[in-house]
Amino acid sequence: MSELKKPWPTTEEEEKYWQDLSVEFMDSPDESYLNTGSWGVLHRSVFAALVKGLEELEGNPTQNRSQLVERMNLARRDLAAFLNAQSEDLAFTTNVTISMNQVIHGLDWQAGDEILASDQEYGAIDNALHHAETRYGVVVRRAPVSIPPAGPDEIVDSFRRALNKKTRLLFVSHVTSPSGLIVPIKELAALAHEHGAMIAVDGAHAPGQIPLDLTDYNCDFYGGNCHKWLCAPKGTGFLHVQPAVQGKLHHLAVSHGYDKDGPTRNHQGLLDIKGQPFMWQLTSIGTRELSCFGAVAEAVALQNEIGKQKIAARGRQLAAYLRQKMADTGWVDPLYSPHPELSNSLSTFCLKGFGEANPSQALYERYKITTPIWGEAEPGYTQRVSTHIYNHFADIDRMVEALAEIREG
Numbered sequence: 001m002s003e004l005k006k007p008w009p010t011t012e013e014e015e016k017y018w019q020d021l022s023v024e025f026m027d028s029p030d031e032s033y034l035n036t037g038s039w040g041v042l043h044r045s046v047f048a049a050l051v052k053g054l055e056e057l058e059g060n061p062t063q064n065r066s067q068l069v070e071r072m073n074l075a076r077r078d079l080a081a082f083l084n085a086q087s088e089d090l091a092f093t094t095n096v097t098i099s100m101n102q103v104i105h106g107l108d109w110q111a112g113d114e115i116l117a118s119d120q121e122y123g124a125i126d127n128a129l130h131h132a133e134t135r136y137g138v139v140v141r142r143a144p145v146s147i148p149p150a151g152p153d154e155i156v157d158s159f160r161r162a163l164n165k166k167t168r169l170l171f172v173s174h175v176t177s178p179s180g181l182i183v184p185i186k187e188l189a190a191l192a193h194e195h196g197a198m199i200a201v202d203g204a205h206a207p208g209q210i211p212l213d214l215t216d217y218n219c220d221f222y223g224g225n226c227h228k229w230l231c232a233p234k235g236t237g238f239l240h241v242q243p244a245v246q247g248k249l250h251h252l253a254v255s256h257g258y259d260k261d262g263p264t265r266n267h268q269g270l271l272d273i274k275g276q277p278f279m280w281q282l283t284s285i286g287t288r289e290l291s292c293f294g295a296v297a298e299a300v301a302l303q304n305e306i307g308k309q310k311i312a313a314r315g316r317q318l319a320a321y322l323r324q325k326m327a328d329t330g331w332v333d334p335l336y337s338p339h340p341e342l343s344n345s346l347s348t349f350c351l352k353g354f355g356e357a358n359p360s361q362a363l364y365e366r367y368k369i370t371t372p373i374w375g376e377a378e379p380g381y382t383q384r385v386s387t388h389i390y391n392h393f394a395d396i397d398r399m400v401e402a403l404a405e406i407r408e409g
C-alpha cells in the first residue's frame with residue numbers, strides 16, 4: 001500500500017486539525033498516552049454525555065430511569081449503523097469478555113465437540129475456552145498463526161488444515177492482542193460455514209480502529225469493545241449475533257429478559273422475548289449503570305464526524321512513522337505484520353539489549369509515557385504501541401528517545 005511506503009507527508013493544516021482535536025481528549029497534556037489498545041481516552045463531549053446521564057438519573061432514580069433506557073436504545077441504533085448491522089441483532093454488554101462468555105457458555109455442547117481457536121487469543125478469553133473444556137468436555141484445538149504471517153492466506157490455510165468433522169466453532173480475534181494482527185474474518189466465516197461450523201470473533205480492538213462491516217463479514221457471533229478505540233466510557237461493549245443462530249444461545253444470567261414459555265417469532269420471523277428483540281433480552285441482567293451506554297452515541301457521532309477511513313489512516317500514518325523510527329535504532333525487531341492488510345494502529349516490537357533496565361517502569365516514572373511492555377530482557381522485551389487520533393509524531397519521537405536513554409542506562 002502506497003501510504004505505508006510514504007506514510008508521513010503531512011501539512012501544517014493537517015497537524016493543526018489533529019492538534020485541535022486532541023486537546024479535547026482528556027489525557028494529561030504533560031504525558032504521552034500510547035495505550036489505546038488497553039483503554040481509550042474520553043473526548044470531553046463523551047464525558048459530558050456520561051455525566052449528564054448520571055446527574056439526570058440521580059434527580060429521581062425511579063422516574064428518570066426510563067430516559068436512560070431510551071438513550072441506550074438510541075445509542076444501540078447508532079452503534080448498529082456504525083457497524084453496518086441491525087440494531088435488533090446487537091446487544092450492549094459490559095465488555096467483550098462478557099460477550100465472548102455469552103457465546104462460549106451460552107451454546108449447548110456435546111462432549112467431544114471441537115472449538116478451533118488461533119494460538120493468539122487473549123488470556124482472559126483463553127481461560128473461558130479452557131473452562132468450556134473442563135465443564136462440557138469440549139476439545140479446544142489450535143490453528144497456529146505465525147508472528148507475523150506472510151499474508152492473509154497463511155492464516156486461512158492454517159484454519160483450513162486444522163478443521164475437521166467435529167469442529168463446531170471457529171474462534172478468533174479480529175485484531176490480535178499480542179501482535180495487533182488483523183485477521184481475515186470474512187474468509188474464515190466462509191470457511192467455517194463451508195464445513196458446517198459457526199464462527200465467533202473477539203473484536204476487542206477493531207471498533208474505532210478500523211472501519212467494520214458486520215453484515216459483510218457474516219460471522220455468527222461478533223463481540224466488541226467500545227471502551228478501547230471507539231473511546232466510549234469504560235464498561236461498554238457489544239455482542240452481535242446473526243438472526244439464524246440467536247436461538248442457539250441460552251441466557252448467561254437469567255433476569256426479566258426471560259420468558260418461562262420461551263422465545264417467540266414476531267411477524268417478521270425474528271426471535272423475540274416478551275415483544276422485545278431476543279438479543280436485548282438475552283443480555284438483560286438486572287440493574288446496571290446505563291449512562292455509559294447512552295454516551296456511546298456521542299463517541300460514535302464523533303467518529304462519524306471525523307470519518308472512519310480518516311481515523312484508520314491517521315493511526316496507520318503514525319504507526320508507519322513509529323515503525324521507521326524504531327527500525328532506525330538497530331535494536332528493535334518488528335513483531336507486527338508489514339503486510340498492508342494485516343495491521344493498522346497497533347505495533348509490537350521486540351526490544352533488545354536492555355540488560356537490567358526495566359523499560360516499562362522507567363518509561364512512565366521518568367518520562368510519563370504509557371505503553372505496555374512485557375516479557376524478559378532475554379531474548380527481548382515485547383512492547384505494544386497504540387497510535388490513535390489524539391497521539392502525535394512528537395509522542396513517538398519522545399518515546400523512541402526515552403527508550404534509547406533507558407537502554408544506555
Ligand SMILES: Cc1ncc(COP(=O)(O)O)c(C=O)c1O
Nearest residue numbers: 095096097122173177202204225
Ligand atoms: C483480544 C482481546 N480480547 C479481550 C479483551 C478483554 O477486554 P475487556 O477486559 O474489555 O473485556 C482484550 C483486552 O485487552 C483483548 O485484547
